Amino acid sequence: MLVALAADPRIRRLVRETVGGLPRQFWWLWVSTLVNKLGAFVITFLSLYLTTERGYSASYAGLVASLFGLGSTVAAVGAGVLADRIGRRPTLVAAQLGTALSTAVLGFVDGQVAIAVVAFLVGLCNNATRPATSAIIADLVPAEDRVRAYSLNFWAINIGFGLSAAVAGVIATQGYLTLFLLDALSTLVCAVVIFIRIPETKPAQPPVNARTGEEPTIGLGAVFRDGRFMAVVGLNLLLALVFQQSSTTLPVDMGASGITATEYGMVIGLNGLLIVVLQIPLTRWMEGRSRTGLLIASCLLAGWGFGLAALAGSSAWLFALSVAVWTVGEILNAPTTMGLVAELSPTHGRGRYQGVYSLSWSLAMFLGPGVGGVVLQHAGTGVLWGACGVCGTVAALGHAVLARRTRTTAGADAASGVTTAPESEKAPAGA
Numbered sequence: 001m002l003v004a005l006a007a008d009p010r011i012r013r014l015v016r017e018t019v020g021g022l023p024r025q026f027w028w029l030w031v032s033t034l035v036n037k038l039g040a041f042v043i044t045f046l047s048l049y050l051t052t053e054r055g056y057s058a059s060y061a062g063l064v065a066s067l068f069g070l071g072s073t074v075a076a077v078g079a080g081v082l083a084d085r086i087g088r089r090p091t092l093v094a095a096q097l098g099t100a101l102s103t104a105v106l107g108f109v110d111g112q113v114a115i116a117v118v119a120f121l122v123g124l125c126n127n128a129t130r131p132a133t134s135a136i137i138a139d140l141v142p143a144e145d146r147v148r149a150y151s152l153n154f155w156a157i158n159i160g161f162g163l164s165a166a167v168a169g170v171i172a173t174q175g176y177l178t179l180f181l182l183d184a185l186s187t188l189v190c191a192v193v194i195f196i197r198i199p200e201t202k203p204a205q206p207p208v209n210a211r212t213g214e215e216p217t218i219g220l221g222a223v224f225r226d227g228r229f230m231a232v233v234g235l236n237l238l239l240a241l242v243f244q245q246s247s248t249t250l251p252v253d254m255g256a257s258g259i260t261a262t263e264y265g266m267v268i269g270l271n272g273l274l275i276v277v278l279q280i281p282l283t284r285w286m287e288g289r290s291r292t293g294l295l296i297a298s299c300l301l302a303g304w305g306f307g308l309a310a311l312a313g314s315s316a317w318l319f320a321l322s323v324a325v326w327t328v329g330e331i332l333n334a335p336t337t338m339g340l341v342a343e344l345s346p347t348h349g350r351g352r353y354q355g356v357y358s359l360s361w362s363l364a365m366f367l368g369p370g371v372g373g374v375v376l377q378h379a380g381t382g383v384l385w386g387a388c389g390v391c392g393t394v395a396a397l398g399h400a401v402l403a404r405r406t407r408t409t410a411g412a413d414a415a416s417g418v419t420t421a422p423e424s425e426k427a428p429a430g431a
Contacts, residue, residue, distance in 0.1 A: 057387020080355015303392010
């Protein structure tokens with residue numbers, strides 16, 4: 001049957017249109033990402049390890065998770081600057097080596113202070129890979145293929161996470177130290193693949209300004225003054241805060257509603273399964289459609305998908321429906337937003353722009369668990385899930401307003417005969 005499918009010209013055309021035309025270096029990056037995420041055991045099981053294996057309290061486990069998020073927040077901007085200054089490949093390789101070392105150390109270290117410090121370092125090194133990876137894809141892949149490339153990379157991440165989560169529980173029965181060491185090993189393999197197979201993709205420096213004798217630079221100040229880009233980052237932060245509830249308040253609510261741990265695992269596992277199954281078909285469906293329309297739809301699906309949890313009660317099936325709806329929103333949103341960020345990023349500032357975009361996810365990782373927990377404890381599930389719906393709606397409206405303003409500005413410039421660069425290109429240089 002598989003041979004017959006492979007021989008079908010329609011299937012071959014679909015595969016060619018989905019994966020064809022992308023540079024070989026992109027596929028090596030894709031493989032390294034898949035290998036890395038296949039061994040990404042520690043992040044998923046860190047809280048369980050601290051509470052069951054080490055015997056620490058749930059509040060301490062939450063503190064460690066927040067410190068991990070704080071490390072990610074610091075790395076988002078710092079790694080973006082490094083990717084532009086010293087290059088994508090050295091930044092990415094150094095981040096992977098640092099992640100491998102700190103992850104292995106975390107498996108051996110003891111004591112609350114020591115564990116907290118190393119967890120911060122793991123978060124710092126782990127998230128330092130994001131800006132460089134995204135910048136490499138933007139460097140390698142033509143603009144018309146970037147959404148497809150980011151979709152495929154997102155697909156690899158979720159295949160790896162899904163499989164690693166499935167086997168990590170079995171491996172943990174042999175001892176949690178094995179999880180830490182295998183995670184470190186997979187990250188080390190990833191670093192080796194990147195070092196050997198992926199060349200430096202940082203664009204050559206632009207020509208020196210004939211009047212000033214200086215090379216044009218794009219500093220962090222320029223990024224934060226780019227109004228359109230920062231609006232996208234702010235809207236993404238709203239949505240990222242919603243997505244963070246999937247691993248924090250959602251399991252708490254499901255447990256309080258009488259949903260068993262086994263049922264929770266099956267329900268939340270639906271997220272990864274649907275991404276693996278639907279990412280490629282939906283990416284094909286997205287081609288040629290309005291980016292603004294896709295962003296609006298994805299925000300509404302994500303926000304009100306979580307909002308459906310308010311109606312689930314003690315039904316695992318309704319919780320599963322909620323997960324299915326917001327997962328479709330996630331599938332539509334991730335590659336579309338990353339393609340927009342790449343488009344808004346000037347060539348010689350891609351690392352910084354990707355770093356600031358990554359900052360929205362890191363801040364959500366840091367703030368989301370605490371904010372969601374407070375709302376759940378003091379206001380209840382109805383308010384929490386309703387707030388998620390409101391956040392999704394505000395993000396959708398924000399994208400609609402942003403698109404309208406962009407069209408209005410472009411139309412005014414055209415009417416006056418003035419040609420302007422995108423806001424990200426004309427931002428002043430900064431430190």
